[in-house]
Amino acid sequence: MASSLAKPFRRGTSPRVALLPAGGFYALVFALPVVALLVLSFWTANGFKLIPGFTLDNYVKILTSPLYRALMLRTIGVAFATTAIVVPVAFALAYCMRFVFERRGQMILQIILLSLFSGYLVRIYAWRTILGKQGLLNSTLQWLGLIDQPLEFLIYSNTAVVITLSGLLLPLAVLPLYSAMLNVPRDFLEAARDLGAGKAYCLRTVLVPMVMPGLRTAFAFAFLLSAGDFVTPSLVGGTQSLLIGNVIADQFRGIGSNWPLGAAMAFVVVAVMLCSFLAVVALIGRATRW
Amino acid sequence: MTTPEVEITALHKRFSTQTALDRVDLDIAAGEFVSLLGPSGCGKSTLLRIIAGFEQPTSGTVRIHGEDVTGRPPDKRPTNLVFQRGALFPHMSVRENIGYGLKLRRWDQSRMRARIDEMLALVRLDSMGERLPSQLSGGQAQRVALARALACDPRVLLLDEPLSALDLKLREQMQLELRAIQRRLSATFIFVTHDQTEALVMSDRIAIMNGGRIVQQGTPREIYRRPNSVFVSDFIGATNLLSGEVVGMEGGRLILAIGEARITVPADRASYGTGRRFALSVRPETVRLDRAPGAAGLAATVAEIVYLGSSVRVGARLGGGQLIWADLRDEETEGLDIGTLVALSWNEAAAALVEGNER
Amino acid sequence: MVRWNRVLPAGFVTLVVLYLYAPIAVIVIFSFTTSPRLSMPIEGFTLDWYVSALSNPLIATALRNSLVLAATSAVLSGVMGVAFSFGLVAVRRAWLRSTLLAGSLLPAIVPLLVIGIALAVLFRAVGMPQGLLNAAIGHMIVSLPFVVLTMNARLESFDFSTLEAARDLGASAWQAFRDITFPLIRPSVIGAMLLAAALSLDEFVVTWFNIGNQQSVPVLVWGLMRRGVDPSINAIATILLALLVCLVVASNRLGRRNGAS
Numbered sequence: 001m002a003s004s005l006a007k008p009f010r011r012g013t014s015p016r017v018a019l020l021p022a023g024g025f026y027a028l029v030f031a032l033p034v035v036a037l038l039v040l041s042f043w044t045a046n047g048f049k050l051i052p053g054f055t056l057d058n059y060v061k062i063l064t065s066p067l068y069r070a071l072m073l074r075t076i077g078v079a080f081a082t083t084a085i086v087v088p089v090a091f092a093l094a095y096c097m098r099f100v101f102e103r104r105g106q107m108i109l110q111i112i113l114l115s116l117f118s119g120y121l122v123r124i125y126a127w128r129t130i131l132g133k134q135g136l137l138n139s140t141l142q143w144l145g146l147i148d149q150p151l152e153f154l155i156y157s158n159t160a161v162v163i164t165l166s167g168l169l170l171p172l173a174v175l176p177l178y179s180a181m182l183n184v185p186r187d188f189l190e191a192a193r194d195l196g197a198g199k200a201y202c203l204r205t206v207l208v209p210m211v212m213p214g215l216r217t218a219f220a221f222a223f224l225l226s227a228g229d230f231v232t233p234s235l236v237g238g239t240q241s242l243l244i245g246n247v248i249a250d251q252f253r254g255i256g257s258n259w260p261l262g263a264a265m266a267f268v269v270v271a272v273m274l275c276s277f278l279a280v281v282a283l284i285g286r287a288t289r290w
Numbered sequence: 291m292t293t294p295e296v297e298i299t300a301l302h303k304r305f306s307t308q309t310a311l312d313r314v315d316l317d318i319a320a321g322e323f324v325s326l327l328g329p330s331g332c333g334k335s336t337l338l339r340i341i342a343g344f345e346q347p348t349s350g351t352v353r354i355h356g357e358d359v360t361g362r363p364p365d366k367r368p369t370n371l372v373f374q375r376g377a378l379f380p381h382m383s384v385r386e387n388i389g390y391g392l393k394l395r396r397w398d399q400s401r402m403r404a405r406i407d408e409m410l411a412l413v414r415l416d417s418m419g420e421r422l423p424s425q426l427s428g429g430q431a432q433r434v435a436l437a438r439a440l441a442c443d444p445r446v447l448l449l450d451e452p453l454s455a456l457d458l459k460l461r462e463q464m465q466l467e468l469r470a471i472q473r474r475l476s477a478t479f480i481f482v483t484h485d486q487t488e489a490l491v492m493s494d495r496i497a498i499m500n501g502g503r504i505v506q507q508g509t510p511r512e513i514y515r516r517p518n519s520v521f522v523s524d525f526i527g528a529t530n531l532l533s534g535e536v537v538g539m540e541g542g543r544l545i546l547a548i549g550e551a552r553i554t555v556p557a558d559r560a561s562y563g564t565g566r567r568f569a570l571s572v573r574p575e576t577v578r579l580d581r582a583p584g585a586a587g588l589a590a591t592v593a594e595i596v597y598l599g600s601s602v603r604v605g606a607r608l609g610g611g612q613l614i615w616a617d618l619r620d621e622e623t624e625g626l627d628i629g630t631l632v633a634l635s636w637n638e639a640a641a642a643l644v645e646g647n648e649r
Numbered sequence: 650m651v652r653w654n655r656v657l658p659a660g661f662v663t664l665v666v667l668y669l670y671a672p673i674a675v676i677v678i679f680s681f682t683t684s685p686r687l688s689m690p691i692e693g694f695t696l697d698w699y700v701s702a703l704s705n706p707l708i709a710t711a712l713r714n715s716l717v718l719a720a721t722s723a724v725l726s727g728v729m730g731v732a733f734s735f736g737l738v739a740v741r742r743a744w745l746r747s748t749l750l751a752g753s754l755l756p757a758i759v760p761l762l763v764i765g766i767a768l769a770v771l772f773r774a775v776g777m778p779q780g781l782l783n784a785a786i787g788h789m790i791v792s793l794p795f796v797v798l799t800m801n802a803r804l805e806s807f808d809f810s811t812l813e814a815a816r817d818l819g820a821s822a823w824q825a826f827r828d829i830t831f832p833l834i835r836p837s838v839i840g841a842m843l844l845a846a847a848l849s850l851d852e853f854v855v856t857w858f859n860i861g862n863q864q865s866v867p868v869l870v871w872g873l874m875r876r877g878v879d880p881s882i883n884a885i886a887t888i889l890l891a892l893l894v895c896l897v898v899a900s901n902r903l904g905r906r907n908g909a910s
Contacts, residue, residue: 019736022729022753022793029790030756033767040770050773093665096658108662110901115669117847117897121870122886126672128874129679136675167669187377190344193364194371195391195442205390209381220758228760231853235874245762252766252858263770266763 041263050259058264068244068265075244075269076276078158079227082165086222089166090173091215095207097174098181099189109178116171121231127164128236131155156238164236165226172225173218180214181207208288216281223280227273244269293356295320295478296341296446301350303336303502310336311347312502318446318495321476323469325489328499329525334482335450337499341480342371342448355445365394370439371448375455376431378423384410384434385419391442409437412471429460436468440475447472449481453488465491486526490514498522514573520644523571530577530614531644532570539564546570549610551588555643569644576640577616579604580633581626587633590614592626606632673890680883702881702888711864714781715850718865722788722849727842729789730796737797738804750801757794764790765858772859779861787855792845799844803837836903843900847893 041058044051062068093112097105115123130136131154138150153159184207192202208215230245237243244265251262294317303311311333318324326334339345341352343364351360359367370391378387388409392402410416413433423431432452439447449468453461469492472479483489489496490510497507498521506518517523520531534548543554548570555570580587593613594605602623605613614634626632683693702708733753740746756764765787772783811833815825853867860868866889873882 015739016736018732018739019749022733022797025729025789025793026753026756029768029771029786030764033771034763036770036774037763037767089665093662096662100655100658101662108666111666112669114894114897115673117851117893118670118673119886119890119893120851121853121867121874122676122890123672125870125874125882125886126676130672130675167672170665170669185375185377187373187375188379190342190364191371191373191377191379191438192390193344194342194369195438196365196394197390198365201394206379210379212381224758225760228762230762231871245760248762248766249858252769259766259770259773262766266766270760270763 037263038267040260041267043260045258045260048257058261059268061261062265062268068247071242071244071247072269072272074158074241075227076272078161078165078233078241078243079223079273079276081158081162082169082226083219083222085162085166086169086173086226087215087218090170090177090218090222093170093174094177094181097178098184099186105178109174112171112174120168123168124164124232124235127160127167128155131160131163131236155236156241158237158241160236161233161241161243164232165229168229168232169222169225172221176214176217176221177211178214180211184210204288208284212285212288215284219281219284220277223277224273227269292319294318295322295355296480297351297353297356298337298341299351299353301337301340301352302348303333303340303345304348309502311340314350314502314504316497316504316507318478318480320478323472323479323481323492323494325481325483325493325496326499327483327486327489327496327525330484332499333502334484334499338371338448338450338480338482341446342369343367368445369448370442370444371450372432372435372439372452374451376423376435376452378426378431378434378438380423382422383419384415384421384423384426387423387434388438388441390438395442405441409441412440413437428456429464432456432464436471440471440477444477446478446480449479451483454483454485461488462491468492490526498525500525515640516642517571517644520569520571523569523642523644528574528615530572530574532572532612532614533567534570536564536566536568548588549608549612551608551610553588555641556638571642571644572614572636573640574603574615574617576636577614578635579606579616579618579622579626580635581630582633585633587635588614590632590634592628592630592632595623595626595628606634608634676883676886677890679880680887698880698884699888702884705869705881707864707869708866708885711866711869714864715866717781718785718788718852718856719846719849721785722792723842723846726789726792726796726845727838730793730841730845731800731838733797734800734804737801738807750797753797754794756790757798761791761852761854765855768855769858779859781860781863783859783861784856784863784865787859788849788852791852791855792848795848796841796845799841800834800837803834807834840900840903843896843903847896847900850889850893850896 040050042054042056044053044055044057097108101108128135132138133150133152133155135155137154138147141147142150188206188210189202192206193199197205227243228245230243230249233241233243234246234249248262248265248269250256251258251265296316296318298314298316301311301314303309314333314337316324316337326337328334336345340347341354343359343362343366347360351358353359354368364371378384379390382390385406388406389402392405397405406419407416410419413436415430415433415437418426418430418434423434426434432455435452436449453464453468456464465488468479481489481492493510495507496510496513497504498513499505500521506513506522508516513522514526517526517529523529524531532548534546536544537547537552538545539557540554542557544557545552545554578587588608590606590608592604593607594603596603596605601617602620604616604618604623604626606616607613616634680698681694681696683695683697737746737749737753740749768783768787768790769779772779777783807830811829812825815829816822820828851867853871856865856868857871866885870882870885870889873879873885
């Protein structure tokens, strides 16, 4: 393919120079900042003043402090809970779109993706107004006479965080799963059924392995992005459900900010999340080995 | 007669707006190789998918080995299907593909290994067991698909145009191979195809489908020689269709008007009354061409000469304008030229009178 | 006969769509109701919240800044992304091409929080005070992967033999691009730019760490939200929503007409 593409340009400047502006931009505005962040994580701060150097103090502090450990565990827990809702629902949804509704699946995908662009902050805020103590759900239930006292666990809790994050991340998880399933002709499922596989066995031994790359991407979206979100816990989570993201954000825009500590936290979170993610992917791979 | 292996009775299938199958009846004996042949959209694939259990009929029954299997899911039927494009699981090796059904039937390891070896030998791919489907050629992939479907020893093997994606040479070779395997196993095969040559080469019996019905069934020879409609004679092999009208009877023979010419044919069907329109199907290889002045036959003028190597196809135009093709041996055409006047005749037994005027 | 094998999936899909859209519907509906609290039953309808939202002195500035950010991001990340995609299809080694593509999509899966703070660190290191320019640069890096993704999909299905035909008929490389390539990909380019604009309009996290004391609509909304329940938030959110929907629908239309799927 590529050779015939390049042919009309071949004389004169190579069209590959077109890679340069964006390539340079990526290097300066994405790669360089990440390196800067890494360097900073070995520095220390005194008030707002940054003190260059090389110390592992920040990392030691994060890994030994019971507070940070608890935050990290809670973050992982929330990320897992969200993923455990988002990925199966997205899988079932993609399955229905691809194999039940077939051609109308594209339309359903458009509808689902459109919700991504309906305002990130707005949707989180909307869940607060729905789940709140005097919010839509409680007031409706009370109005209907189903409950006397508002249900308090709905808001400012881990539950609220998981419900809200799931709504935010579901569309992102559907996309890779649906495109992966589009590449699986129905023949393969029928062949398995024809050879005697029941529906569940067919899913486990044929469909899941065949859409594994899509499943991995969906998993990455749900897990990594829910771990990095700090807006959701600060709007719908209570003081007991702050996540590590909130603490990192506070290190950069809070009163007692400490940039180097925040930078170190960011790297710890990314590392921990990446490891948990890889472990789970390996487990799924093992479980679906036929 | 013993119970047929497959018994299809009054099968009807409607999709939301259209009828895919219209009262189809078909019996298939054990060990028989039956082809379902027809143009795309004729319902042949739907019929196969109903037998396999992927579609449910609107009404009617499917019995296999005397047992009613209508409504049973595909995994609970004694049938296996070879898919058009193989549908080999891309994440499993050839051996794993072939063993998939056996594993589901809880065969033990050693028995399974032996069966897979046997299947690989059957399709002559002994050394390919560890390959992945992506490393196989088209012909090899289809052989693995065949081995996978046969491994579970189905009562009936269903084949959904499994050779259509292969090129001509390979396809011809695979046709013979498939036929040989079927004979060796004396298995029951139902083979769907739109390629009439393929059906003729391989089948014990052909069922020709059109518009959701089986329009004719019989051995390849019966179908080729005695098509019962314009549709069948046109679909199977090359043929000349002379459409005309009955203008009278004479000594037990019908007199037909074809354009300006008159010919007589045996009136083997009483229903052809005067004024009825019909067609006479004459195979090009039965047409004779006589250059002697005053020879008996229909007068025509040579209009086309097509050299095919093993034979020469000559087109001669009748007075009424209709073109009739004749397949001749090379030496028979010596001195023949565009514009030569000829007389056309054919073996009466080889011509078939067929109903229907649609082409 | 009830066809359960379709009814159940249809019900499931409907439930999920409701789950995704219920919050949005709530915001839109309650931006028009009289009660300042979001609770049932609804008492009456009013446009008061729009009046109070639009009389907020910060909203005009925030809206203007947001539009500037969106336009900048659309044009600059659009141009860079389109150029990058063209460069990408000309890379002949398949592994290099797919590595470059994967690398260019990386910012889309790194949590925005990390991008936001990393940029803040860089800007501080080079001594650039926080402000609108910093936010604009942040928006560009957030949008760029999506522009590349859209354009790459289009160019992979592009029939480059039409270009060869044009060259064969005597067009120069530039003429062929002007007469053949660009008219064919124009809808995708505009679609990708509108997508970039929509992403920028909705961007909060990266903005918040880099915009300093300036305003954008999401930053303003965030401030109001933190302060508590204020029904004018619903009104601002509905306005933002209307803008986003217009951009995304337009972007989608253009992408589809192009057969880029």
